[in-house]
Every structure is written in structure tokens, then in C-alpha cells.
Amino acid sequence: MATASRALANHPHVATATRARVLAAAEELAYVVSPEASRLAGGATDRVGVVVPHISRWFFAAMLDGLEAVLRDADLDVLLYHVGDAADRHDFFRRLPARRKVDALVVIGLPVDEPERERLALMGVHIVAAGGQIENYPYVCIDDAAAGRQAVDHLVFLGHRRIGMIATLDPEQPDWPVAPGRTRAYAEALTEAGIPADPALTVTVPWGGVSGADAMSRLLSLRTPPTAVYAHSDEVAFGAVRTLRRAGLRIPEDISVVGIDDHPHAELADLTTVAQPVRRQGELAGRMVLRLLGGEADGDGITVPTRLVVRGSTAPPARRSTWPPARRRPAAR
Amino acid sequence: MATASRALANHPHVATATRARVLAAAEELAYVVSPEASRLAGGATDRVGVVVPHISRWFFAAMLDGLEAVLRDADLDVLLYHVGDAADRHDFFRRLPARRKVDALVVIGLPVDEPERERLALMGVHIVAAGGQIENYPYVCIDDAAAGRQAVDHLVFLGHRRIGMIATLDPEQPDWPVAPGRTRAYAEALTEAGIPADPALTVTVPWGGVSGADAMSRLLSLRTPPTAVYAHSDEVAFGAVRTLRRAGLRIPEDISVVGIDDHPHAELADLTTVAQPVRRQGELAGRMVLRLLGGEADGDGITVPTRLVVRGSTAPPARRSTWPPARRRPAAR
DNA sequence: ACCAACTTTGGAAGCGTTTCCGGAGCTGCG
């Protein structure tokens, strides 16, 4: 038994012939080591837990995709934990369902507060944060403030002075801070450009396309609507675009729209946006896990760069005289 | 130990007071049963494997979302296996990485052939197919042919006679049959409507928005382009829409577009489509797993209904005289 | 008051590995 165990585990001190014999027998019997017994006897679980607040949103799915790829390559299994609303969240940190089941935990885009961190510590495993802004753990993310600046600065550069912002919050957890950097960026960019702040130009809605559409409606209901809109995320921007179309406004002639993320549909919708390498971040988080598991010290965290992708949804504002748009036309569609 | 075990497992024959004492102690020590040891000693793994060919595509992510929800509710863990390209696939079925690690396996939207089925049988666990057309296992899916008919029949009903089809194949596995029912439906609908088949009107491309755009370009390059296009999936339809917009064609006045899936963006893009309850299918698959694990006999499989969702991308064809469109206008955007 | 039947408890035997350790066989050097 001992020898077979060594042979299967590829340990030294097994004669080549013997090893071959063991392997052959295993093949013949379609034998695989029982992971349970193996772990019981000492090894690691070879499993990594991944916690996501939303599974079917592109951002999280893409992140998971990258993560899974590198973990799978390292022969680690991925255990998926969906922590959607506040109840799930509470339950997750109280029961710690991943306890004793994983060697490491990756938390995707989910702020973790101090009491929660204490609970996680109980698990006694490595923790990596991806797509979030948790400084307490090694992390991989973008600089939200920088990304926001790229978006808003672009609008400012084009000459816009009346810029609206559609900010988002998590529909399930309205009190979470979702990317506060993106909001901060807006304020800073305007201040720096000497544009006075107008609270009416900021609309905060739950994340989602339909919400984005509503938000845009609200902006259009202002006596003087903005000439450009900065949305916290592409999906929200898509919604805004729908409202503008329905209103018969032309993009970008009448109003510019910029998003963040570079969602695959942004290309199809010709949306100017700030691209972030989502899948890549997942991969990097995976590598980070591997390194941690390999015993290397915690890296400091990685911030990946974002970049403005200019498409057809932004342009300089129409000259003063043409606003509101001269000739109203029927919806283009 | 025996008593504690029973108390923790909620088995009978433990005095209420004793049980309480055990639970209290466990709480105090932040103790959790070691799943490994527990399984070793006899239990199930309480884990379900999920095999998906694409993680970040909405369809698969939504399916996974529903599945995870019901499995999590039943306190089962979800082990994620991404089987993307042919190499992954080969490797998965050869090594069976989920072997001995799960009590059941859910295969999402992935045809499995006979030799592969033999390999899976080796795992000796329940298998459920979701979103695919595998009759060999209990399954949950839609009737692709019926969905296709709903889409094409709608176009026919509107009066279209020249209807194009954008069919898709899996970019990673060009030889897989992807929803052959959707193709069959097209042929049947046309035949039934007495419309002669024109092979030039069918374009097959790898799945994806950009591919859809290319496909539409090809259709537009025909001497007489179609007056309506049936896309196998919404994402492909989005691409087609982009091409049409760039060509300055109006939807639906100049050309109608219909997709399948009811992707969340379909609503935002005002795309007529055939809706299928994706998340729901995941949930149903999850329930099916639960039932199987509970020892109930294999159900026969469930086919969930689809329904046409009419939005703004379809309309009766322009009268003959106006095709090609009378006044070419600049791109509407 | 006695016995059958039941409830509750704890002892002990696995479950399938890994790893420590000692023994057997071989090699090479003095």
C-alpha cells in the first residue's frame, strides 16, 4: 500500500519498474485515489472556494472564467458560492459553508467588513480578493477612480460642461459601497475642469439596464439635460442609450454616452467605454492563489490598468444654439 | 463520540438535553464536522459537479445561477468544470477529474456521444443534462425546433417571403451540432409556407456578436438581400443589428430581425425574440438532481415552453416598390 | 413489584489514504 501510494503520488523512492506496475494496475482497475481519504490522511483539499455576488452578470462570469482556467490547470477544483442578497451574505459568514472544504478562498467583487473578516479568518485559509477594493487581502483589481477619470476626462476634453452621471448600487445590497472611486472620479474631474457641481446631474439607481434607462429618463426630465452622460457601467449605459433613442435623440450628435467595463456588447452597440481586462483579472487572481498555496508570501496586490476605448457614442457637444436639438425627428430605430 | 456524531447529524435517539449540550459545545469551539472524514466513513460527498462549455456567456451563467441556487439550498456544494475546447473535452472524459468527488453531475448544453457516455458511466453517479438535447439522461431543455418555428413563423405571418437565417456553431468545437432543431425549424417553416428554399439565405458562423455582424454583411451582399433575418441567438442578432445600422438601414422598416433566447439586452435593444426561461431551466435541473439523489426514479426529462416576445425589431416587409429602400439616409445610430 | 420493550449512551470497528520507520537488498570503497 505504501509503495502504491508513493507511486501514485509521484513521490521518489519507488523503483521505476514498480511504479510502472502500479500505474498499469491503476489504469486497469480504473482506480483513482479517494480524495476524501487522501485529504484525511494529511494532504490539502486541492479545492478553492470562489465567492461571487452575481453569477450571471458578465463581469463576474468573465472573472470566474479566467480564474477557473488557471486553477483547473493547476488541478485545483473550484467550489462555487453564490452570495447574493443580505440574507445569503449573513448566512455565508455565519455558517462558513466553505469551512474545511477549501485551501483558499477567492472573493470576487464583494466588500468584506471587519466582523466578516474575523469570521473568514476562522477558516484558516488564504484569501484573495478579485475585482474589489479590499486592502486587507492580496487583491487584483482596477483603479476605479482612474477609470472614472478616463471616462469623465474624455467628455471634458471633448468640450462638455454639463455632464450627467448615472451611479449604481447593488440591487440586493443597497448599502454596499459599489465602486466609490467611480463617483469620486466624477467630482474630481469636474472640479479640476472648473465645472461647478450640480447635484441634479447625478442619478443613483440599482445596477441594471432597465435602471439605466430610467436614470436617463430622469436626466432628460431636467430643464437643461446634460450634453453627455457618464455611466458607471456599460450595462447601465445600454439602458441610457435606449431611452435616448426612444426620445429621438441622436448619439453622439445630441448627447454623448460613455460607460465603463468594455462589455462585449459595447463593441456591438458602438459605445465609448473604459476597458478593463476582466478575464485577465480572474487569471491573475488564480495565479495569486497558486503562489500563496505554494508558500510564497502575500504579494501586495495588483492593480491592472484600464484604457479608454473611443467608439461612436461620444463627440463634442452640439454648439449652444442647437440645444435643444433643432429639428425633432421621429425615433430612429 | 458516537453520541456527538448523532447529535450533529440530527439523528434520532439522542436525548434533547444531550443534543443541546453537544450543539452548544460545537458552537463554543467553532467546530465543524470534517467533510472528508465524514464522507470517508460512509456518507455522500454532498457535492454536485457542473460541466459547462462556456462560463462567461449569459446563457450558461444564467443556467448555472439557477442551478446553484437550488443546490445550495439543499446544502450541496457546486464543483465547476469548464470544458471549453476539444482538448479540454478530451481531457475531461479521459481523466474524469470529477471522479469520486461528486454525487451527481450536471452537464449544461454539451452534447455527449456514446464513448463519452461510457466514460461518464464509470463515475457511477447520477447525470442530468440541462439546456441540451441528450435523451440518454434525464434532461431539462427547450424544444429548439418549436422555438425556431415561433421565430420564423412570426416572420412568415408578417408577410416576409425572403427570410435569411444566421445559424451558429460553437467556435471551439466547430463540429458539434449546436441546436440542429433551430435550423430544421427554418426549413420546415419555409416549406410549409410554400416559400422555395434559397441556400444563399443561410449563413453559418461561429457563435458571437461580431460573427453575427459579419454574417449580416454577407446577407447584405446578396443581389437581393432578405427582408427579414432569423438569428439562432440574440447575441448574434445584436451583431446583425449593428451591421444594419451601419448600412443605414432602418429596423424594422427596411429589414426585420428576430433572435432566440431573450437575453437581458434584447429588451434594451428592442429586439423581437423567442424567450426561454434560462434560469428556470437551471433550477429545474437542480430539482431533478435533488430528486435523483433522494432515490426517486429518473424522470423522463422536462421540456420547458418558449414564447415569442414581440418587440420593435420586426414588422411587415416594406412594399415591393420601396426595396431597396427609397431614400438612403445617413446612419441613424 | 417484575419483566418486556424501548430509549439513550459509549465502545469499537472500519472507511482509504499518507507517512513514519525499520528491514532487506545492493553498491562501492577501504
Added chain:
DNA sequence: CGCAGCTCCGGAAACGCTTCCAAAGTTGGT
């Protein structure tokens, strides 16, 4: 030719549970 020092191999303990079984304690009917 003898012995130190290797390489291999296998016995056995340990990992942390679950469950079978027997023992002890309780209850209720007669």
C-alpha cells in the same frame, strides 16, 4: 571481504468521522 550508506519496500499508526452493537437506564403494563 566487511561495512557504511543507499535505494526500495511494506508494516502500522494516524487522520476524523459514522454506524453497528451491546450495555445501561427508563417506562409502562400486569
